[in-house]
Amino acid sequence: MAKIxxxxxxxxxxxxxxxxxxxxxxxxxxxxxxxxxxxxxYQSFFKTGDFGSGNIFVGFANYIKMFNDGExxxxxxxTFKYAIVEVPFSIAIALVxxxxxxxxxxxxxxxxxxxxxxxxxxxxxxxxxxxxLFNSEFGLLNHVFGTKINxxxxxxxxxxxxxxxxxxxxxxxxxxxxxxxxxxxxxxYYEAASxxxxxxxxxxxNITMPLLxxxxxxxxxxxxxxxxxxxxxxxxxxxxxNPALGKAQSLVYLFYQNSFVENNKGxxxxxxVLLLAxxxxxxxxxxxxxxKWVYYx
Amino acid sequence: MxxxxxxxxxxxxxxxxxxxxxxxxxxxxxxxxxxxxxTEATSVNPFVIFxxxxxxxxxxxxxxxxxxxxxxxxxxxxxxxxxxxAVLTATLAGYAFAxxxxxxxxxxFSLVLFQMMVPGQIFIIPQYLMVSKMGxxxxxxxxxxxxxxxxxxxxxxxxxxxxLPKDLEEAARLDGCNIGQTFLFxxxxxTRSSMVALGIFTAVFAYKDLMWPLICNxxxxxxxxxxxxxxxxxxxxxxxLMAASLLACIPMxxxxxxxxxxxxxxxxxxxxKL
Numbered sequence: 001m002a003k004i005x006x007x008x009x010x011x012x013x014x015x016x017x018x019x020x021x022x023x024x025x026x027x028x029x030x031x032x033x034x035x036x037x038x039x040x041x042y043q044s045f046f047k048t049g050d051f052g053s054g055n056i057f058v059g060f061a062n063y064i065k066m067f068n069d070g071e072x073x074x075x076x077x078x079t080f081k082y083a084i085v086e087v088p089f090s091i092a093i094a095l096v097x098x099x100x101x102x103x104x105x106x107x108x109x110x111x112x113x114x115x116x117x118x119x120x121x122x123x124x125x126x127x128x129x130x131x132x133l134f135n136s137e138f139g140l141l142n143h144v145f146g147t148k149i150n151x152x153x154x155x156x157x158x159x160x161x162x163x164x165x166x167x168x169x170x171x172x173x174x175x176x177x178x179x180x181x182x183x184x185x186x187x188x189y190y191e192a193a194s195x196x197x198x199x200x201x202x203x204x205x206n207i208t209m210p211l212l213x214x215x216x217x218x219x220x221x222x223x224x225x226x227x228x229x230x231x232x233x234x235x236x237x238x239x240x241x242n243p244a245l246g247k248a249q250s251l252v253y254l255f256y257q258n259s260f261v262e263n264n265k266g267x268x269x270x271x272x273v274l275l276l277a278x279x280x281x282x283x284x285x286x287x288x289x290x291x292k293w294v295y296y297x
Numbered sequence: 298m299x300x301x302x303x304x305x306x307x308x309x310x311x312x313x314x315x316x317x318x319x320x321x322x323x324x325x326x327x328x329x330x331x332x333x334x335x336t337e338a339t340s341v342n343p344f345v346i347f348x349x350x351x352x353x354x355x356x357x358x359x360x361x362x363x364x365x366x367x368x369x370x371x372x373x374x375x376x377x378x379x380x381x382x383a384v385l386t387a388t389l390a391g392y393a394f395a396x397x398x399x400x401x402x403x404x405x406f407s408l409v410l411f412q413m414m415v416p417g418q419i420f421i422i423p424q425y426l427m428v429s430k431m432g433x434x435x436x437x438x439x440x441x442x443x444x445x446x447x448x449x450x451x452x453x454x455x456x457x458x459x460x461l462p463k464d465l466e467e468a469a470r471l472d473g474c475n476i477g478q479t480f481l482f483x484x485x486x487x488t489r490s491s492m493v494a495l496g497i498f499t500a501v502f503a504y505k506d507l508m509w510p511l512i513c514n515x516x517x518x519x520x521x522x523x524x525x526x527x528x529x530x531x532x533x534x535x536x537x538l539m540a541a542s543l544l545a546c547i548p549m550x551x552x553x554x555x556x557x558x559x560x561x562x563x564x565x566x567x568x569x570k571l
Contacts, residue, residue: 011398017476018399025390026405028446033412036423043422097316100309107310113557114317117324119564120553123505124524125542129327132535138339140326168320176565229416232507236525239532252418252508260512265422272418279416 044269055266062270071246072254072271076278078159079250083227085163086170091219093167094174099208101175102182112179116172123169127236130165134237152237158244162233169233170226174219181215182208213294221286225279231256251275324546331355331540338535355540363523365544371437372504372519378441379503380496383450387495388488391454392480396466406455412448418508425512439513444503450495453567457491458484497556497563504549520545 047058066072097115101108118126133140134151142148151161185208193203209216231252238245249257251271259268330338332355333348359365393399394406420443428439461484469479510522518526524545531537553560 013476014397015399017480018393018397018402021389021393021397021480022402022405025386025446025451026408028386029408029412029448031427032424032443032446033415033420033448034408036420037415039423040419093316097313100313105306105309107313109557111313111317112561113554114320116561116565117320117550117553120501120549120560121324121546122507122521122524122542122549124507124521124528125327125546126323128524128528128538128542129323132330132539133323133326135535138341138535140322143341143344168323172320173565176561180565225416229418232505235507235511236528255418256508256512259422260425269422272416272422275416276419283414 040269041273043266044273046266048263048265048267058266062267065267066270066274071249072251072274074246075249075251075254076274078248079228079230079252081159082163082166082230082250083224085160086166086227086230087220087223089163090167090170090174091216091223094171094219095178095212095216097171098175098178098182099204102179112172112176115175118169118171119173123232124236126165126169127233130168131237134161152248153242153244155244155247158238158242158248162230162237162248165233165237166227166230170223174223177219178212178215181212185211210295214296217286217290217294221283224282224286228275228279228282251278327539327543327546330535331543333536335534335536352536355534355536356544359527359537359541359544363527363541368518368520368523368545369548371440371517374437375440375510375519376500376503378437379444380499382441382445383447383499384492384496386446387450387454388485388492389480390451391456391488392458392484394451394455395458396484397476409448409451413452421509421512424509428513435514435516437517440510440517440519442513443509444499447495447499450499453495454488454491457488461487491567493559494563494567497560498567501549501560501564 044062045057045059046055047061048055097111101111131152136142136148136150136153139151141151149157152158189207189211190203193207198206229252230250234248234250234253235256238248242248252275255268255271255275258271259265329347332351332353333345334352334354337345337348390409394402394409424443428434428442433439433442465483465487466479469483474482504519505521506519507521507525510519511525514522524541527541528538
C-alpha cells in the first residue's frame, strides 16, 4: 500500500514538474508558431486593406489570382533554378572536400576554418561584396576573366550568379556535416579495401558513398528546404529597378514584397501557403525516394 | 609507390589551396576596397589591386553616418536576448521531455517536431501583427520576439539529456533531492556543452537574420538591416559599402577565430543531430 502511494506521488510530482518545465516553451511555441500557421492559412482567404483593419473575406480569390499570376509562376521557376544549382553543387563540392580532409594532414584545421568562414558572416555583407565582385564595369570578376558579363542584370544569368553566392556560402557548413559523418565510418573498411587493391575512387563509391548516405540524405533534405526559402541574397543583390529582377525574384521575395511592401498580407499569405505546399510535396517525395538509395545498417 | 603518394598528397593540397583562395578572395577584396579611395576602387585602366595609401576615411564616415556604436549595441542586445531566452527555455523543456513522464508529453513533443518541419516564413505575418498590436514595433523586444522559444533547441537539449545515464537521478533522489534540485544541480551542469552549442547556434543565426529586422524595425536596427538600408542610400560608394560590411563582419569573425571548435560544433554538428 505504502509503495503504491509513493508511486502515485512520484507520478504526481513528475506531472507537476514536467508541465512547469515545458510550460514556457509550449506557451511560446503555441503563441508564436502553432497558432500563426493557422492564422496565415486563414488570412490567405482574405483581402487586406492598407491598415490591416479592412479584412474582407474573398474565398478562394487569392488562390485563383495566384494561379493566374505569371509573376508567381516565374518566381517558382526562379526558386527552382536557384535550388537546382545551389543544392547539388554545394553538396558535391562539400563532399569532395570532406573526403580530402578526412585524414591526418598538415593544415587540416586551417582549411576547415577557412571553408567554414562564410557561415559566420552576415548574408547582407556577403551579398554586398559579391555584388561588388560581379559589378560589370569595375568588378574583380570581369577584370580577372577579361569578360564584360552583366552578371546580375542579365535576366538569363542573374539567378545563377546568385546561386553561385549561395554555393560559396554554404559549402563549409555541408562539409562539416559530412566530416562528422565520415568519422563514423570504421577505418578497417578502407584498410581491407586497400589490401584487396581497391583504388581511392573505387573506395569512395563502394565504401564512402553507401555508408555516408544517411548523412547525404539529411544534408540534401535540409539544403533543399533551405534553398527553396532563399531571400537574403536576392533581396540584397537585386535592386528594385534591376531589369533582371523578374527573372530572379524568389517565392519568399515575392511573399515579402506583397506582405510588407505592398501591404497585401492576404495575398502574401497565399504565396507562403504555396511555398509550404511545395516544400511538403518535395520532402515527402524525398522521404519516399530515400528507400532506393540510403543505407541504414 | 612512394613518389605516387607524395604526388597525390601535393595534388590534394593544391586543390584545397585553390578552394581556400576562392573562399578568401571576397573577404580580401572587401578589405582592400574599404581602404581605397573612390577613384582607385573604380579605376579600370590600370586596375588597382592595392590602395596606394591605406585610407581610413570610409570607416570614419560610415561609423559616424550609420552610428555603428548603436548598431553594435542593438545587435548585441538582440543576440543576448535570444540566446538567454532560448537556452533557458530549451534546457527546462528538454529535460522534461527526455527524463520525466507525464500526461500530455507526447502530444506536446509532437508540436515541437511539427514546428521544425514548417518553413519559418509562415509565422512572420501573425508575429508582425502581434508585435504591432502590442505597440512594440521598433524596439529591442520586437527583434528578440520570434526567438523567445526554440523548437530546435528543445529537441537538441532533449537529445543531450537522453544521452545521460539514469543512475545519476536515482542517486540524487535517494539523497533527498526533489526533481527541481536534481535538474538544477546534477543534470543541467552535465549538458553544458549542448547549451553552449545552442547558444552559439542561436547567436549566429540571430546575427544573420535579415527579414525579420527589416519588417519590424525601421529605426532600431541591427547590423544586417542597417547594411541593407545603407545599400539603398549609398548604392555606388564602394569603399564605404565595403567598410560598413567589414565593420559588420569583424566582431563575429574575431569570435569565430577565437572559439573555432565551439563555433563549428555549435553550428554544424548541432544542425546535424536533428
